[in-house]
Amino acid sequence: MKKLTISQIANLAGVSKATVSRVLNGYPHISPEIREKVQAVIQETGFQRNNVARLLASNRSNIIGLVIPSGAKAVFTDPYFPAVTQGITQFCNQNQLTLALFVFHSEDEGMDTIKNILTAGLVDGLVITADRKDDYFIPRLIEHQMPFVVLGRPEKNIQDISYVDTDNVGGAYMATKHLLELGHRRIGIVACNTNSAGDDRYKGYLQALEEYDIDTNPCLIAYGDFSLNSGYEATRRLIPEKPDAIFVSSDTMALGGLQALREVGLTVPDDIAIVGYDDLPPAVQAGPPLTTVRQPIEKSGLLAAEILMGILDEEITPPHQVVLPNQLIIRASSGAT
Structure with missing residues (x-):
């Protein structure tokens, strides 16, 4: 029997060639009826895809890159990066893709x-983490028409760029409002102004204060860079201002903040309430366990890889932009349990 092509399978199943490709690659967002129809034709015809011929014909390597514009220390010590990489790796493993990691320091x-x-020309496309405001290489990617998806809201060219983000403004608003509902009025923030996520979380904090007619107090604002030590140092700067609660813009910084509070003899939540952001695994193990905003980090990575593959397969027309919701996880550090 002459070997069938994907186009012939598509004709027999009454679907598009792209749909057959998505079924073969195990894409999740296909109706059960369509998936069963395509799989039935594949089984009846004994179709087997020649992966080598497919790659040669499409000029594809089946390699996608993950670009993290941070130093290696941050990549291997910040729990955010393993979580997002796990989501991307999960998609790659499901779709016979190879993931290449690119980390640089300057x-x-x-x-x-x-x-x-x-x-x-070794990679088909890139997933890029929005770790800094000035993604200086993005214009080069656009110029060379390299397909890419940003994890996080990019600072520039937002209307032209595909990205997956979470609702950072809404998440920070929920966290700050939670502290306000508990009766706190002197609420400090450990903010971060190095990327759009930090900016958006600061906006959410301000929105909640405004809703409760509380003026912003510059003395209750300290900045970190999402690292443990910066959270420690920022909290130390806030302690003399006597906040009754602190919203910390990342769990990693919140863990540093808890250490700073312990060192001066302040107890959480009796003396001061703390809310973090991310819901990374260490948040549960903290003393006390950390109230925090859970953002779907692993899902974000998987979705970014899925969108990139959709763009490569010409099933998604860029720019494609997705913002995922977050969830407030209440534990002991805020004093609400």
Whole structure:
């Protein structure tokens, strides 16, 4: 029997070639009826895809890159990155893709890395974490028409860029409002202004205060960079201002803040309430367990990879932008349990 093509399978099943490709690649967002119809035709015809021929014909490598514009120390010590990488890896494993990781420490190193990616042609597309406001290499990717999806809201060219983000404004609003509902009025914040996520969480904090007619107090605002030590130092700066609660813009910084409070003899939540952001695994193990905003980090990574593959397969027209909801997880650190 002559070997059938994907186009012939599509004709027999009465669907598009792209739909057959999605069924073969195990994409989740296909109706059960369509999936069963395509799988029935595949079984009846004994169709087997020639992966080597498919890659040669499509000029694809089946390799996607994950670009993290942070130092290696942050990548391997911040629990956020393993969580998001797990989501991307899950999608890659389900779809016979290889994931390449690119980490760099400076703008010059980053530009050299991006140049090598663009000239070597080894990856089909990129997922990029929005770790900083000035993603200096994104214009190069656009110029060279390299498909990419940003994890987080990009600071520039937002209307032209595909991204997956979570509702950082809404999440921070929920966290701050939770503290307000508990009766706290002198609420400090450990903010972060290095990327759009930090900016949006600060906006959510301000929105909640405004709703309760509370003026912003500059003395109750301290900045970190999402690292443990910066959370420690920022909390130390807030302690003399005697806040009765602190919203910390990441769990990692909140863990540093808890350490700072312990060192000066303040107990959580009796002396001061704390709410974090992310709901990373260490939040449950903290002393006391951390009230925090749970954002779907792993799901974000998986969805970013899925959107990138949809763009590569010409099933999604960029820019494609998704904002996922968050959830407030109440534990002992806020004093509500």
